[in-house]
Amino acid sequence: MRPLAGEETCCGFGGTFCVKYPAISNAIVDEKAAAVEATGADLLLGGDLGCLLNMAGKLHRRGAKVQVYHAAEVLAGMGDEPAIGGDA
Numbered sequence: 802m803r804p805l806a807g808e809e810t811c812c813g814f815g816g817t818f819c820v821k822y823p824a825i826s827n828a829i830v831d832e833k834a835a836a837v838e839a840t841g842a843d844l845l846l847g848g849d850l851g852c853l854l855n856m857a858g859k860l861h862r863r864g865a866k867v868q869v870y871h872a873a874e875v876l877a878g879m880g881d882e883p884a885i886g887g888d889a
Contacts, residue, residue: 802846807836814855834859837867845869850885857886 813819813829834856837845845860845867847853857869868884 803840805833805836805840805845807833812852812855814851816851819855830855830859831863834863834865838863838865843867846872846875848872853885857884861886 811829812833813826819826843866845856850871853869853871860867869886870880870884
């Protein structure tokens with residue numbers, strides 16, 4: 802497990818930011834998703850559900866096979882459950 806380059810940068814969701822500024826929000830999350838894909842990782846963990854939902858949706862639309870989980874899900878032993886945005 803390692804931190805994502807640019808981890809301190811917003812994912813573009815920001816509550817209503819993605820609704821008020823969809824083009825900017827999409828560009829931000831697209832850049833973040835590309836950074837995730839560039840790592841070659843097959844799993845993304847995070848601590849903010851809004852960010853994780855945003856990232857899971859973008860990764861899915863890009864055709865990435867990265868599974869997205871909240872860190873609490875993994876700590877609770879739920880890593881075998883469907884990932885965020887995955888098939889239930």
